Amino acid sequence: MTGICDGRVVVVTGAGRGLGRAHALAFAAEGARVVVNDLGVGLDGTPDPDSPAFLVAEEIRAAGGExxxxxxxxxxxxxxxxxxxxxxxxxxxxxxxxxxxxFLRDRMLVNLEEDDWDAVLRVHLKGHFLPLKHAAAHWRAETKAGRASVARIVNTSSGAGLSGSVGQGNYSAAKAGIVGLTLVAAAELARYGVQVNAIAPAARTRMTEQTFADTMAVPSDGFDAMAPENVSPLVVWLGSAECAGVTGRVFEAEGGRITVMEGWRPGPTADRGARWTPAEAGETARKLLGEAETPAPVYGA
Incomplete structure (x- = not known):
């Protein structure tokens, strides 16, 4: 297999099902050799008797890939x-x-247990940080040894991390944290030839099948807008050498749509050059809010 990732070695975490599986297959189709990671657990993080990572690796090899x-x-x-x-x-x-x-452990905040908070933050946020840390350490060592890297990291955030999602306080916090991690990593790792970007995908997977239950049927034109395979082409490009110069960015991907997300940046401002009184601060804040763009609504609100 040859393509824009020919000869590259790509690691995909959570690649046994859903988006991860689609990414792994798409990278292999573009010539990459793929390390398919999956712990093999259920939607809530409990052990699964199957070995989805092995099955996906077998699928890639059966198609002629590595x-x-x-x-x-x-x-x-x-x-x-x-x-x-x-x-x-x-x-x-x-x-x-x-x-x-x-994975998900959704609860309204007043019902959210500490264990559910910790578990979701652990897998999503810590599960991004630790592979990133170890991969970056390798690329730093390569640079110090005089071997230049053309390395790429693609992180997975979510619309829930960008706009919030009712009933998903733990998930939203983790996904927002991934955006912050992406920005810092892009800045810190550029010296080692590493580009770091994030995607906020929308697709039908085990985690979202209830959300997209009304889109299960494929339309008559044959294009399934919620198929996870629609997200993978952007991920493959971001994971290739072809995306040179693109780093520290967040992309939303859904169906046939790709959007460059524009995060927090200064909007309307006022500076009196001295301390405000609470009443003055409130009056000024209301005036500035009237001039500002309306934020995107929280999902489910």
Missing amino acids: AVAHGGDIATPDGAASLVHTALETYGRLDTLVNNAG
Whole structure:
């Protein structure tokens, strides 16, 4: 297989199903050798008796590609380290990391248990940080050894992280944190030849099947707008050398639509050069809000 990722070694976390599986297959179709990571757990993070990572790796090999399965927990230091080690030991290099693993434990805030908060933050946010850290350490070592990298990291945020989502306080916080992590990583790792971007995908997966239940049927024109495969072409491009110069950006991807998301930036402002009284601050804030753009509504509000 040849394509825009020919010869690259790509790690995809949470690649046993849904978006991760679609990404892994799409990278392989473009010539990449793929490390397919999946812990093999249920939607709520409990163990699953199947081995989806192995099945996806087998699917790639059956189509003529190269892939190896990795079943480690990437939200642990040992699991993240072994993920990078698997790529290096099997293929001798690492070029792209796609952080995708995650699950849901949705509750309204007043019903949200600390364990559910910790579990979701652990898998989504820590599960992005640790693979990123270990991959970045490898690329830094390569740079110091005089071997330039053309490395890429693609993180997975969500519209819930950009706008909020009722009943998903833990998930929204984790996904917002991933955006912040992406911005910092892009700035810190540029010196090592690493570009870091994030996507906010909308697709039908195990995590979103209830949300998109009314879009299960494929329309008569044959284009399934909610298929996870629609998101993967952008991820593959961001994971390739073709996206040179693109870093620290967030893209929303849904169906046939790609949007560059524009995050927090200064809007209307007022400066009196001295301390406000509370009444003056309130009056000024209301005036500025009247001049500002209306924020996107929270999902489910």
